Amino acid sequence: MIMKKRQSENVMQSISRLVDMEYEPRNGEWNLIHQRLVKGRKEFEQAATKTMDAVIHMSSMDLTLETNVAAVEKINTSISTAVDAISNSADSTADIASEVSRAHENLTATIIEVSDESGKIMEDIRNCENALTSITGISSSAISTAREMKTDIYGLIDIIQNMNEAIEAINDISAQTNLLALNASIEAARAGDAGKGFAVVAEEIRNLAEETKSLTGSMGAFVSSIREASRKSSDSVDTTVSELERINENIQNVWKITGSNRSGVDHIADSVSSLAAVSEEISSSMNELDNQMQHVSGECQSLKENAQSLAISSNSIAELVEPSKKIEKYLEESTKIMGDMAQDAFYMLDNQIVLNCLNSAIEAHRNWLSTLKDMAQTKELKVLQTDFRKCGLGRFYYAFKPSNPQITDIWEGLEGKHKTFHSYGTEMISAVRSGQTEDLQQIYEQAKVCSEDLIADFKKVIEIIELLSKDNIRIFE
Secondary structure (H helix, E strand, O other), rough: HHHHHHHHHHHHHHHHHHOOOOOOHHHHHHHHHHHHHHHHEEEEEEEEEEEHHHHHHHHHHHHHHHHHHHHHHHHHHHHHHHHHHHHHHHHHHHHHHHHHHHHHHHHHHHHHHHHHHHHHHHHHHHHHHHHHHHHHHHHHHHHHHHHHHHHHHHHHHHHHHHHHHHHHHHHHHHHHHHHHHHHHHHHHHHHHHHHHHHHHHHHHHHHHHHHHHHHHHHHHHHHHHHHHHHHHHHHHHHHHHHHHHHHHHOOOOOOHHHHHHHHHHHHHHHHHHHHHHHHHHHHHHHHHHHHHHHHHHHHHHHHHHHHHHHHHHHHHHHHHHHHHHHHHHHHEEEEEEEEHHHHOOOOOOOHHHHHHHHHHHHHHHHHHHHHHHHHHOOOOOOOOOOOOOOOOHHHHHHOOOOOHHHHHHHHHHHHHHHHHHHHHHHHHHHHHHOOOHHHHHHHHHHHHHHHHHHHHHHHHHHHHHHHHHHOOOOOOO
């Protein structure tokens, strides 16, 4: 009877503490109850583990959502600003293109006018050259004729000189004849009647001599007039030849200038042709620019619509944050309830569950520290959990409280170190946002030292739990 009572007490103790027991047939229903309770605790451990994983993932998802929503909103704002700027620039460019197009049309019209005027100028220059050629020929002929005239005048002057000499000789003969007639008249008077006939002849000879003298006098005056006129003609011819030569020289200068003008106009014509080709290219470019501006305007409109869609999507994502936060809150409350339940032997978690959580926390902290290092090196913001209550360790730490005295002192000391560790994340993000990049490496180094201290405590806890597990002692007992 006493044996049965002891067996019954052992069975009840195994069931109340939910420790291993031998399933003997005589225990009957108690074996089934123990099995059901053990199975229920295992299922509770699975539920607790999955709930813990779920709340950790929800915290990570919420953080990612919030970060991405902020990033999307920032990007959308930048896109909207850029689209507005591009749209304004496109409109301004279109207006400028219109003005340039109008100016180009005016330029084209001017080029055509210049081309026409250049053609007319070239025609006038050719006509001028032809006229100059004719004038040069006439001038050369006039110079040649004038020089021949001058030679003839010089010949005429020589003839006039000879005529003067002949007139002087006649005058001398006339004077001598007149003297002889006078002497004959005197002699005839002396002869008396016998000399009357001779006196008449002498008188006629004297009269002829007087008439001859009078005639040669008139001829002298006439010849003098001719000689003076010939001299003046000679001077005029000399002046005319000089003027014609100077005119001919000026014509040659004008010819050179005209040739230079023709070369200049030819160059202008070539430039106008090149300008016309460039104008055609500009016209083609303006058409292409107009097509591109229309394309840009269309793309801007599409981009605006996409930005609006992005804003709607961003709002939709932002709306997801609130329900996900509620889910996270519910899961958090569930883990706390499970943590309280874990104090009861029927729901007490196995030590291995705690070991798995601590090992995951160590790995998560190393990844967190790696992200912090990446931020310090790249000086760019990354997704980083700064709330020490929402990381993997924080979720487990504030939900489950080990009661074994070998662990409690270290466990309680984790909170301050863990909180300090996450504060470096907040400090790093603030420094990156404010541009204080010179402090980033120092923040990382401080976080690294804190992490090493924190992980050392994790390993101590793990070591104690492993020793307790060997003695089949649970940390929640």
